[in-house]
Amino acid sequence: MAPESNATLSRNPFGYHRRRWWVGLTAFVFLFLIGPLAMFGDMDRGTIHHASQLAEHYQTMLLCFSLLLLYLVPFFVFVRYTRMRAGVPRWLVVLAFASGLFIPGWIAGELNDAADVLLRAATSKAFVSTWGDAVEAPLVEETLKLLTVLAVLGLAGRHGGRDWLVGGMCVGMGFQLNEDLGYIVDQVASAHHGYETAVAVTLGDRVSGALVSHWTYTALAAVAVWLFFCQRRRLRGLLLVLAPLLSHAAWDTPLSDAGALFEALICLIAAIPFLYAWGDITFDGGRRLSAPCPKRRKRHAAHGTPGSQDAREDAAPGEKDAGLAPQPPRGL
Structure with missing residues (x-):
């Protein structure tokens, strides 16, 4: 009887999880379910009473929503290519994107408002109006998105x-879509912009900045955490996490309004590290990013340990586990 019960338990994907995993899953689902209410609950705001105006209101809003497909479709094509080359399952892409769409956005809105109040109490109104977003948004939003990636991958x-790379990309894009939908509702629909103004605002403010935005920021931050904690490359992790913070902060300063040249320079702060990390992790499993520095290699050679541990660290995830005892099923 005991062998049959053990066999049944081994086939149950939830049977081996501990209590803290179930607590984390409960909190995750709770935050996830609040997201749609917070996201779509305010889309009927305004003081429109006539049916014709109400219809025009929602037609303009839906038109602007459809314009976001200009960056969503290429993104998912890029993610599909990345996950197929990297061997990441499709369900992780869906779960990470949905989590980024519904979890960190509404929490970031509340925390940004609280941080704004604290800054106004500690500094002047002029400082907050000019530099407040550059101080608040990078710290609050990047932290919440990264915590969402940690929750998804941990569960x-x-x-x-x-x-970490694909999960960060998808969580960041989910957050980016949530933010863009909120901006469209706030700045386009509720402000009663006409058709021409609504399209111009959406294309100029939201779609044009999607090439290097939250999805690259979160991907870099997630890879930085992987380097810092999983690979013990702390200096590289710290340097890599600075790129999204600096780029995000610079985007929320008056420099972003100084012209296309400054916008391109701000984008390059995150684009170049992202392309390097994406290429190394997608095709080589992060060999260069996680490889020890030359000084450490020389030190290993001097002590007669010619890199057995280094070779194991540089190996792809599937190669690391070769020859080990079978492990219980992981994940959902």
Whole structure:
């Protein structure tokens, strides 16, 4: 009887999880379910009473929503290519994107308002109006998105560099879509902009800045955490996490309004590290990013340990686990 019960338990994907995993899953689902209410609950705001005006209101809003497909479709094509080359399952892409769409956005709105109140109490109104977003948004939003990536990968039981990269990209894009939908409702629909103004605002403010935005920021921050904690490359992790913080902060300063040249320079702060990390992790499993520095290699050679540990660290995730005893199923 005991062997049959053990066999049944081994086939149950939830049977081996501990109590803290279930507590985390409960909190995750609770925050996830609040997201749609907070996201779509305010889309009927305004003082429109006539049916014709109400219809025009929602037609303009839906038109602007559809314009976001200009960056969503290429993004998912890019993610599909990345996950197929990296061996990341499709369900992780869906889960990470949905989590980024519904979890960190509404929390960030509340925390940004609280941080704004604290800054106004500690500084002047002029400072807050000019530099407040550059101080608040990077710290609050990047932290919440990164915590969402940690929750998704922790509940799923996936810890490879490719999982951190793809999970960060999808959580960031989910957050980006949530933010863009909110801006459209606030600045376009509720402000009663006409058709021409609504399209121009959406294309100029939201779509044009989507090439290097939250999805690259969160991907870099997630890879930085992977380097810092999983690969013990703390200096590289700290340097890599600075790129999204600096780019995000610069985007929220008056420099972003100084012209296309300054916008391009701000984008390059995050674009170049992202492309390097994406190429190394997607095709080589992060060998260069996680490889020891030359000084450490020389020190290993001097002590007669010619890199057995280094070779194991540089190996792809599938190669690391070769020859080990079978492990219980992980994730959802």
